[in-house]
Amino acid sequence: xxxxxxxxxxxxxxxxxxxxxxxIAYCVSLAVKYLAEPFESISVMTSKNVYKNGMFVGIPGxxxxxxxxxxxxxAICGDSSLQLEALRSCCKDSVEKAREMxxxxxxxxxxxxxxxxxxxxxTVKGLxxxxxxxxxxxxTRVVLIxxxxxxxxxxxxxxxxxxxxxxxxxxxxxxxxxxxxxxxxIHEGINMNLTIxxxxxxxxxxxxxxxxxxxxxxLGYKIRKYCLAASAARMTGxxxxxxxxxxxxxxxxxxxxxxxxxxMHFKKSRRSIAQAVAISHLFSGYIKSRLGRIAPICGCVTAxxxxxxxxxxxxxxxxxxxxxxxxxxxxxNTTGMMCDGAKESCALKAGLGGQEAYCCALLAMDDLGIDxxxxxxxxxxxxxIDNIQxxxxxxxxxxxxxxxxxxxxRR
Numbered sequence: 001x002x003x004x005x006x007x008x009x010x011x012x013x014x015x016x017x018x019x020x021x022x023x024i025a026y027c028v029s030l031a032v033k034y035l036a037e038p039f040e041s042i043s044v045m046t047s048k049n050v051y052k053n054g055m056f057v058g059i060p061g062x063x064x065x066x067x068x069x070x071x072x073x074x075a076i077c078g079d080s081s082l083q084l085e086a087l088r089s090c091c092k093d094s095v096e097k098a099r100e101m102x103x104x105x106x107x108x109x110x111x112x113x114x115x116x117x118x119x120x121x122x123t124v125k126g127l128x129x130x131x132x133x134x135x136x137x138x139x140t141r142v143v144l145i146x147x148x149x150x151x152x153x154x155x156x157x158x159x160x161x162x163x164x165x166x167x168x169x170x171x172x173x174x175x176x177x178x179x180x181x182x183x184x185x186i187h188e189g190i191n192m193n194l195t196i197x198x199x200x201x202x203x204x205x206x207x208x209x210x211x212x213x214x215x216x217x218x219l220g221y222k223i224r225k226y227c228l229a230a231s232a233a234r235m236t237g238x239x240x241x242x243x244x245x246x247x248x249x250x251x252x253x254x255x256x257x258x259x260x261x262x263x264m265h266f267k268k269s270r271r272s273i274a275q276a277v278a279i280s281h282l283f284s285g286y287i288k289s290r291l292g293r294i295a296p297i298c299g300c301v302t303a304x305x306x307x308x309x310x311x312x313x314x315x316x317x318x319x320x321x322x323x324x325x326x327x328x329x330x331x332x333n334t335t336g337m338m339c340d341g342a343k344e345s346c347a348l349k350a351g352l353g354g355q356e357a358y359c360c361a362l363l364a365m366d367d368l369g370i371d372x373x374x375x376x377x378x379x380x381x382x383x384x385i386d387n388i389q390x391x392x393x394x395x396x397x398x399x400x401x402x403x404x405x406x407x408x409x410r411r
Contacts, residue, residue, distance in 0.1 A: 004174040004278060007164060008185050012252070012281055014192065015084040015244040017060040017237060018342045020053035021070030023139040024120055026086040028071050029078025031124040031133040034147055043108045044071050044122045047115035048400045049294035055407050057342040058237025060087065062095045067109040072098035075124060083140045085241055113401055118247065118293050138293065139247040164285060171282040172320070175275050186274040189243030190260045193230055193253050196240045200229030204236070219265050220358050223258045228351030230257060235344045245281050245304060246288045250350050254304035255280045258354040259311035268315055280311035283327065290385050296392055296399040298337045298349050305353030306330045312361035322364040324381050329360040329369035332377050335388055340403050
């Protein structure tokens with residue numbers, strides 16, 4: 001299978017709502033499938049990163065928030081075959097049943113502060129049996145299904161796909177060899193994310209605008225507004241999927257919309273837009289593979305915004321050197337923006353990430369921006385990412401635990 005095709009299949013996929021509670025629902029629904037009897041109780045243990053991101057984010061179509069609701073709904077109406085869209089068939093009756101389960105303390109979601117990144121362990125118990133499912137490293141990477149203490153490995157459910165390991169040269173080689181099928185898949189994601197952006201504009205942004213005095217008709221403002229609207233719709237539980245990138249819906253929004261809007265504005269070809277968005281996805285994934293799938297810093301700005309700047313430069317017919325300059329400039333401007341959990345205000349960060357990608361791309365096209373080693377930015381993109389990784393590993397180890405402590409005080 002072509003590298004880009006495999007990457008798109010595994011890393012660029014539809015997600016309904018925030019991917020962390022979505023992954024919890026998927027994990028629980030898979031456990032219920034193998035229980036093969038009515039469930040009595042659900043207990044879930046997650047990493048601090050998953051726990052933090054699911055605490056206060058909306059569950060699509062329910063009016064509810066949080067990890068417990070995601071777990072309960074995963075058991076009641078979850079469809080494991082849909083993975084991150086496991087709650088697609090959720091209805092009002094399912095929500096009432098979930099409230100009852102939580103009210104009778106049959107659902108427990110706890111945080112293992114020793115676990116980081118993506119880690120979800122769901123145990124579902126019936127009267128006679130119990131099933132344990134473990135997801136690790138990626139939101140849909142199932143590493144264990146265990147029934148009554150015995151490991152199960154049938155029906156292809158155990159997924160041991162390792163993380164993608166690729167170089168910058170691999171990215172450009174893949175773009176040159178893009179197939180029509182890959183182009184179609186990229187545009188499917190663009191259309192999906194434009195749809196939820198339009199929903200957010202109509203249902204969330206426009207009804208709240210009391211003054212147009214600050215409205216700008218610039219492309220940069222349009223990018224910011226579209227990214228904000230799409231993320232706001234997603235974070236508040238809109239019943240629409242997004243095309244995610246690297247396990248994150250907000251990263252998918254920022255990786256696609258700024259690049260697509262620039263391409264549409266300058267009337268670029270369908271293939272050129274697809275190539276640019278693919279560059280954005282791949283560079284975002286390249287950065288996340290080194291910094292961690294869920295990190296203490298905001299991925300939709302630091303990873304997806306950085307990738308999007310490269311995609312925009314490519315649409316503006318800039319060189320690889322200009323792409324790298326744009327990406328380094330984004331990293332210089334935005335690294336340090338901490339992730340304080342998934343919630344409505346993530347939309348502001350998504351908007352910032354999209355507009356910053358565009359601005360830094362324009363700077364690079366004029367040979368402006370960061371072009372030398374300074375601070376944590378080094379001479380190359382690779383070395384700069386290594387430095388950021390060192391900052392996170394040595395300087396940010398307690399951020400997630402502290403954020404969780406603050407959030408728990410509100411419960």
